Amino acid sequence: EVQLVQSGGGLVQPGGSLRLSCAASKFTFRTYSINWVRQAPGKGLEWISDISPSTSTPSGSIINYADSVKGRFTISRDTAKNSVFLQMNSLRAEDTAVYYCATDRAWLEENYFDYWGQGTPVTVSP
């Protein structure tokens, strides 16, 4: 069974940093893009970032960010560890949410999130 296991959430003060991890098992991680999607309390889902496989283009991974996190969050991947990371800096109260990682293969025009992690809560509060 395909699994995405998340870790790294928690409570952090405004302006602080947190690093989320998403580790994959039992599938060919290196052919998938990994996305981060969050859900703030009482709100809907929000896509925030993705990273394509390092082999998806001659120049390596393609990375995208939503405007709401651009310049503050950084996504990266370690193919050897089958993991993707989301470094979150300059955190704000409005970043409080459950964060999910999810796979797609948009670089192969498979533009849908087929596997999801279990979600990890992030709370930004004094």
Add this chain to the structure above:
Amino acid sequence: QSALTQPRSVSGSPGLSVTISCTGTSTNVGAYNYVSWYQHHPGKAPQLILYDVASRPSGVPDRFSGSKSGNTASLTISGLQAEDEADYYCCSYAGSHRVFGGGTKVTVL
């Protein structure tokens, strides 16, 4: 990067049908046939139920169907069952990013 527009809630009796609309713009829903739908039970991870507007992943009942016209996509759940009660989100590819709808709560009466 504005959210797609969905009704906040819909409801229906068991065995009947409900349809959820998802309205975007010519830069997302109207531009690509890459609309997907997700069922989300609170406390669990979202689950893909439709992709590429109307395709169903393996294991998803054919009670779930999708369509698109212009900038609006739709999800229809036929033969409503109690376990269909959940939040439903549409999502569209939009070039360098993705955009979700605000979510629709489906209540089975």
